Amino acid sequence: MKTGDMGVKTTTLEKALEWGRSNSLWPLTMGLACCAIEMMATQAADVDVARFGSEIFRNSPRQSDLMIVAGTTTKRMAPRLKRIYEEMPYPKYVIAMGVCVIQGGPYVDGYSVVLGVDKVVPVDVYVPGCPPSPQALTYGLITLQKKIRNETDR
Amino acid sequence: MYKIISEETDKSGMKVLNIDKSDLIELMEDYKDRKYFLSSITGVDMKDHIDVIYHLHNFDKNDYICVKVSTTDEKVPSITKLWKAAIVDEREQYDLMGITFEGHDNLRRILLPDDWVGHPLRKDYDLNKVQYVSVDRDGNEHVSFDDKEGW
Numbered sequence: 614m615k616t617g618d619m620g621v622k623t624t625t626l627e628k629a630l631e632w633g634r635s636n637s638l639w640p641l642t643m644g645l646a647c648c649a650i651e652m653m654a655t656q657a658a659d660v661d662v663a664r665f666g667s668e669i670f671r672n673s674p675r676q677s678d679l680m681i682v683a684g685t686t687t688k689r690m691a692p693r694l695k696r697i698y699e700e701m702p703y704p705k706y707v708i709a710m711g712v713c714v715i716q717g718g719p720y721v722d723g724y725s726v727v728l729g730v731d732k733v734v735p736v737d738v739y740v741p742g743c744p745p746s747p748q749a750l751t752y753g754l755i756t757l758q759k760k761i762r763n764e765t766d767r
Numbered sequence: 768m769y770k771i772i773s774e775e776t777d778k779s780g781m782k783v784l785n786i787d788k789s790d791l792i793e794l795m796e797d798y799k800d801r802k803y804f805l806s807s808i809t810g811v812d813m814k815d816h817i818d819v820i821y822h823l824h825n826f827d828k829n830d831y832i833c834v835k836v837s838t839t840d841e842k843v844p845s846i847t848k849l850w851k852a853a854i855v856d857e858r859e860q861y862d863l864m865g866i867t868f869e870g871h872d873n874l875r876r877i878l879l880p881d882d883w884v885g886h887p888l889r890k891d892y893d894l895n896k897v898q899y900v901s902v903d904r905d906g907n908e909h910v911s912f913d914d915k916e917g918w
Contacts, residue, residue: 689880691918692902724887724894725879727918 628762634678634704635758636666641677641701643694646684648711648744655747665754674700679757680734681750685713685720686727698734706761708753709736712743719743769793783833788819788843791836795846798823803832805846808856810864812890819843819866838866845870863888882910 644652655662656670671677674697686694698707709730712718717728727733737760740753769790775783786794806822821834836843845868847853857868858877865886868874875881880900885892901909901917911917 688898688900688918689878689908692900692908695918696902722894724892724898733918 631762635761638665638667638679638706638754638757639669639671639677640667640679640681641674641697642670642672643680643697644683645686645690645694646713648683648713651744651747651750652681652683652710655750660747660751662751662754665751665758667754674698675702677701678704679706679708681708681710682714682730682734682736683710685711685718686730686733687725688727689725691727691730691733694730695733706737706757707734708738708740708750708757710740710745710750710753712741715739715741769797777833781831781833783835785835785837788836788838791834792844792846792849794834795821795849798832799849801825802827805850805852805856806831808853808860810860810866810888812864812888814890815839817841817864817866819860821846841865842867842869844868847871862886865889880908880910882908884910 644650654660656668662668667679674680678701680698680701682694698705707730709715713720713726714730717723717726720726721728730736738753738757740749742749745753769786771784771786771794773785775785777783784794803823803825806824808822809820811818811820816837816839819836819838821836823832823834824830843866845853845857847857847868847870854871854873855877857866857871858874860866861868861871861874862876862878863886876883879887883898884896896912897914898910898912899914899917901911903909909917
C-alpha cells in the first residue's frame with residue numbers, strides 16, 4: 614500500500630517513548646558547590662546543551678526529569694537532597710558530577726562530607742573531574758541518553 | 768585604660784595588637800569610636816590555649832588592624848553589644864571551635880546540627896568517630912554514630 618513519498622517507519626511504543634524521553638531531559642538546578650559554575654557553562658552558549666534537548670534548567674523538582682548533583686554534598690544537605698529527589702516525578706535520572714559527589718574527592722578525610730552521593734540517591738551516570746569540563750558533562754548527558762534508549766556505549 | 772601587651776606588623780603591613788581578654792571590650796569601644804568596623808572573627812587552637820583573632824577595618828583610611836586575644840578557659844567576652852555582625856561570627860566560632868562568648872544572647876550552633884558531638888576545628892576532635900545526620904518528617908535533625916541512621 615502506497616502512503617505517499619515519505620515511506621513508513623515501524624517501531625514499538627516503548628522505543629518511541631524512550632526516544633522522546635531521552636531527547637527532552639529537563640535538568641533540575643542542583644548546584645551545591647563550585648561544579649555548578651561548570652554546569653552553568655554547559656547550559657550557556659559555548660557548549661550548548663540545548664542541542665540535546667536539555668535547555669531548560671527547572672527550579673522546581675516537579676517539572677524536571679534529571680538531577681545533576683553538581684558539587685560537594687554535605688551531611689546536612691544529604692537529607693534535603695533525598696527529599697528533593699523524591700519530589701521529582703518518574704521517570705527520573707541522576708548524574709553525579711565531580712569527584713566530590715562520586716567518592717568525597719579532596720574532602721575524603723573531612724567530617725562533614727557524604728562520601729558518595731550514591732549512598733543517598735541512585736546514580737545513573739558518573740562524570741569524574743574536579744570540576745568536569747562542560748564537554749565532559751555533555752558527554753555524560755549523551756551517555757545517559759544512550760542508556761535510556763538502551764543502546765550500548767561503544 | 769586598656770593595656771596593649773605587644774604590637775607588631777605582619778608581612779602585609781597590617782598592625783597586630785596582642786591584648787589581654789579583660790581589656791577587650793574597652794579596646795573595641797575605642798576602635799569603634801574611631802570608625803572601625805568588625806570584619807571577621809576567627810579562632811586558632813594552640814593546644815594549651817586558644818587564640819581569638821578579630822579583624823577590624825576602617826573604610827575612611829582603608830586600614831586593617833588585627834586584635835589577638837589568648838584564652839585558656841575557652842571563654843571570651845562577647846562584642847555583640849558593639850557590632851551586630853558579631854552575632855553570626857561568634858556563633859560560628861562557638862560551633863566549630865568551642866569558644867564560649869560570655870554575654871551573647873543566642874549562642875547555639877549555626878553550621879552543624881544541634882546534636883553534633885564535639886567541635887570539628889579543634890585539635891583534639893576525633894575524626895575517626897564519624898557522625899551521620901538525618902532529618903525526620905517534622906524537619907528536626909538527628910545526629911547518630913550509626914551509619915544506618917543517616918548520611
